[in-house]
Ligand code: NA
C-alpha cells in the first residue's frame with residue numbers, strides 16, 4: 026500500500042512537469058502522512074538533517090563554483106586549446122582525454138557526482154567546440170564520472186567496509202583494476218565510435234604550438250595539480266580541496282588571466298614600463314581588486330550561475346534523502362532482500378538476483394543509503410555461498426555506479442543536466458549507449474572475481490598480512 | 491493496535507548496541523505478544539546521532555542510545571564521563587554507573603523531557619596516531635580529531651595537541667594522508683571504522699570512556715499503561731545487561747583482531763608512563779569542576795576503590 | 797507595487813545566496829589553511845559550514861523557482877496542447893503548494909518544540925531554534941513564489957515551471973550589464 030502510494034505519486038508528479046525535487050519530496054511526505062504515524066514535524070526535521078549533515082556533498086557546490094570561474098574566465102578555453110593541441114589529432118582523442126581526466130579526478134574524489142561536476146563543466150563545452158555532438162560529450166562524461174566511486178578512495182566503499190567489517194584498504198585495492206579496466210573500455214568504445222561516426226580530428230599543430238598553448242593553459246592546469254597535490258600532500262580532504270580549487274579558480278580568473286572582474290583588460294606590463302614598476306603597480310591593483318571583486322557585476326554573475334546549479338542539485342539530493350527515508354521506514358528494501366534470502370539460490374543465481382535488486386534500488390535511492398541497508402542483509406548469505414566479501418563489495422559498487430545513471434533518482438544525470446542546460450530526457454538518451462557498456466562490465470565483474478580480488482591478494486601477500 | 495516502540499541507533503546490527511536492541515525486541519514481543527510492537531532501525535536509517543534526541547522529543551522515536559557526549563546540550567552533568575583518566579578500568583565505570591549517584595544521573599535529562607534507562611558500554615578509549623605516542627610530550631603539536639565535546643578539546647590542549655573536528659567521511663582520508671595526526675576511539679570503533687589501517691600506532695592508554703545512554707521520552711514512558719511499563723523496563727534492563735556482556739567480549743576480540751591484522755602496532759603503557767599522562771591531563775577536571783559538580787567527580791573517583 | 801516588492805525580494809535573495817555560497821567556500825578554505833599553515837583549527841567551523849549549507853539550500857529553493865533552476869521531466873507535458881498543458885501546470889503548482897504548506901506546518905511545530913526545550917547549538921553560541929527557523933522561512937518563501945506562478949499560469953503569462961518570461965528577464969539583465977560596462981559580450985554565456 027505504502028509502496029504503491031509512493032511510486033504512483035512520484036510518477037504522477039513528474040508526469041505533470043513538477044520539478045524533480047518537489048516530486049520526490051511531495052510523494053514522500055504524502056506517503057508518510059497516509060501510511061505511518063510519523064509526524065510532519067519529524068519530516069521537517071529529516072529535511073533539515075538532509076540539508077545539514079552531508080559534509081562530503083559540499084564538494085559539489087565548490088567544484089561548480091570553481092568551474093564557473095574557469096569557464097567564464099576563459100581559462101577553460103585555454104585548457105581546451107591545449108588539450109586539442111595534445112590529442113586533437115587522434116580520432117576521438119579529446120573524448121579519451123576527458124575520460125582520462127575523469128579517472129585522474131576519480132582517484133582523489135570519493136564521490137561520483139563531484140567528478141562529473143568537476144570535469145564535465147570544463148570538457149563538455151570543449152568537445153562541443155571542437156565538433157563533437159553535445160550528446161556524445163555528455164554521455165561520455167556522465168559515464169566516466171561514475172568511476173569516482175570505483176577508483177579509490179571512495180566514500181561508498183568506506184560505507185561498505187564499515188557495514189560489513191571488511192578492510193577498507195583491501196576494498197580500495199580491489200577497486201583499482203576494475204576502475205582502470207572500465208576507463209580502458211570506455212576509451213576503446215570512444216575510439217570505435219569515433220571511427221564509425223567520423224568524429225573530427227585535426228592535423229597535429231606542431232610542438233611549438235603545443236608548448237605555447239601549454240604555457241597559456243598553465244594557470245588552469247595548476248588547478249589539477251593543486252587539487253591532487255593538496256589531497257596527496259596531506260593538506261586537505263577531498264571536500265576541502267574542492268574549496269581550495271574554488272578560491273584558486275577565482276584568483277586565477279580575476280587576478281591572473283583578467284578575463285573578467287575589476288582588472289579586466291588591465292595589462293600585466295604596460296609598454297615602456299619597468300619590471301619593478303609593473304610589479305608594484307600589479308601588486309597594488311591586485312590587493313585592491315580582491316575587495317572590489319565582491320561588488321563586480323561579472324564576478325557576481327559567475328557566482329550567481331554557480332548558486333543556481335548548486336541549489337538545484339542540493340535541493341534534489343535533500344528530497345532524495347527524504348524519499349530514501351520513506352523507503353526505509355516502510356522497510357521496502359528489507360522485505361525484498363529477505364524474500365531473496367528465502368529463495369535458497371545457488372551462488373551464480375544469487376548474484377544475478379543481487380544485481381537485479383541493486384539495479385532496481387539504484388533507480389530510487391542514493392548509493393550510501395542502499396549499501397547501509399542491503400550490505401548487512403546480503404553479506405552473510407554471500408559468505409555462506411562462498412562468495413568473497415570484497416568481491417561482493419565491488420559488485421555492489423559497480424551496481425551503484427549504474428544507479429547514478431538511471432532515472433528517476435540518478436545524481437550523475439542531474440549534474441549533467443545542470444551543467445549542459447539540457448532536459449532530463451535528453452541526458453538519459455545521451456547516456457544510454459554508454460550505460461549498456463557498464464552493464465556488460467557488471468557481468469564481467471560479477472562472474473570473474475579475479476578482476477577484483479587479484480590485486481588485494483597480491484598486495485597482502487607482499488606485505489605478509 | 492499494539493503500542494509501537496521505534497528503537498533508532500546509528501551502529502550496525504552486529505555491535506553490542508545493535509545486539510542489545512534486537513534482544514530487547516525479542517524479549518518484549520515474547521512477554522507482551524500483540525500488545526507492543528518493537529521496531530529496530532540500525533545504521534542511522536531513521537535519524538542520525540545529532541537528530542535522534544530531537545525526533546524523540548517530537549514523539550517519532552521512542553528509544554535511542556546516543557553516546558554520552560551527545561547530551562552536552564541537555565545536561566552538563568553527564569560530561570563527567572568525558573573527563574580523562576577518571577576511571578581506571580571498565581569495572582570502575584560499571585560500579586559508578588550502578589551506584590546511587592550513577593543511577594541518579596539517568597534522571598539529569600528529565601528537565602528537557604528525556605529519561606535515561608541505563609548505560610550501555612562501548613569501552614575505554616585508546617590514542618592512535620601516525621607516530622608512536624609514549625609520553626605526553628609526544629602529543630605536542632599533533633593534530634587530533636575529536637568528537638563534539640568541550641572536555642575532549644580541553645584534554646588534548648592540555649598536552650599541547652591541536653583538537654580538530656571533522657565528519658567521519660573526511661577523517662579517514664585526513665588520517666591516511668597525515669593531514670590529521672591522530673584520534674581517540676575504543677577498540678571496537680577503531681576496528682569497525684578501519685582506523686587501524688591508517689594509523690600505524692595505537693597507544694593502549696585507556697584514558698577515557700565512550701559509553702551510551704539508553705534513553706526514552708518522558709512523555710512516552712509515562713504514557714505507557716501500568717501493566718506494560720514494568721515489563722518493558724525489565725526487558726530493557728535485561729537487554730542492556732546482555733549488551734554489556736557482548737561489549738566486553740567484543741572489545742577483547744577487536745583488540746586482538748587489530749593486533750593480528752599487523753597493520754597497526756599496539757603500544758602498551760607502563761604504570762609510570764600512564765601516571766605522566768594522568769598528571770598532564772588532570773587539570774581538565776578542575777577546569778570543568780564548576781559545570782559538572784565537584785561531588786559528582788569525587789563520587790566517580792571513589793568508584794575506583796573496590 | 798507588489799511586483800516591485802517581489803522584484804526587490806528576488807534581488808535580495810540572490811545577494812544573500814551568493815553571500816552564503818562564498819562564505820561557506822571561504823570558511824572551508826580558511827579552516828584548511830589554518831590547519832596546514834598555522835597548526836590550529838576552528839572548532840566551530842564544521843557546525844557553521846553545515847548550517848550555512850542548510851540555509852543555502854532551504855533559503856534558495858524558492859529563488860530557484862523564479863530563476864527556473866529546478867529541473868523537471870517536461871517531455872510529456874510538451875506533447876500536450878496549450879490549454880491542457882496549463883491545466884497540468886496549475887495542478888503541479890497546487891501540489892507544490894501542498895508540499896510547501898506541509899513543510900511550513902511541520903517546521904513550525906519542530907521549531908517551536910526546540911524553542912520550548914531551549915537547547916543551544918553545539919559549538920556556536922545561538923539558540924538552536926533560530927538556526928532551524930529557516931525551515932519555516934524557506935518553505936514560506938517557496939509558497940509565495942508558487943502563488944505568484946499560479947497567478948501567472950491562470951492569466952496565461954506562464955505555461956509551466958520554466959516560465960516563458962524568464963529568458964526575457966535574463967536577457968534584459970544581460971543588456972543592462974553590457975550597457976554599464978560598455979562591452980558587447982559581457983552578459984553572454
Ligand atoms: Na574515488
Ligand code: NA
Nearest residue numbers: 387428431434
Ligand atoms: Na538511479
